[in-house]
């Protein structure tokens with residue numbers, strides 16, 4: 001997939017298939033995990049990517065499909081994925097693995113909420129979990145190591161879901177307000193950062209163009225948010241993937 005041979009046996013890019021490979025990279029860069037990417041492509045009518053998505057992203061050789069590892073960046077032919085982009089994706093893989101280890105997550109991201117796995121308890125370092133039921137008709141989140149009837153477990157506050165959305169919204173609008181100063185930092189990162197830093201800086205510059213937000217869109221969250229550290233139910237530190245941080249106090 002990705003390349004054909006021309007009449008002289010030279011590899012040429014198969015446009016249709018190259019498009020799918022590029023799309024897989026794009027979705028990964030936008031914050032989706034591998035199973036979400038497969039699902040998105042399946043919904044779009046692209047068949048058979050389930051077993052390949054990870055291999056496309058990591059350039060791993062698949063048994064009986066040795067061709068997989070030549071799709072990307074051999075200098076001898078046109079690269080579908082530029083080297084810089086490929087390196088950024090490998091660094092992002094490592095970042096996600098390190099993050100999962102740090103906070104004790106089995107999977108990176110899921111479909112139930114863009115904030116899943118990204119709200120971290122300041123007291124015990126574990127992620128908050130979204131509770132299936134609500135209090136006063138409001139959805140809330142609870143620290144994963146907190147046990148209702150165990151006083152020795154983590155005693156962190158439960159947080160209303162709307163407070164999480166509000167913290168993100170206020171933090172993002174703070175980034176937008178600080179646009180000029182941050183653009184200097186991003187330009188510097190694009191100039192001399194690692195491939196992943198360059199990617200993040202470009203994404204931030206692109207997102208900031210839309211100006212302040214009124215509502216929080218899931219696609220936006222998974223694209224830019226590294227984590228939100230919850231100090232209590234109204235105090236948060238919002239960390240973005242480019243390294244920008246905002247301390248936020250919201251009213252209840």
Ligand SMILES: [Zn+2]
Pocket residue numbers: 121122123124125126143144145146154155156
């Ligand atoms: Zn906790």
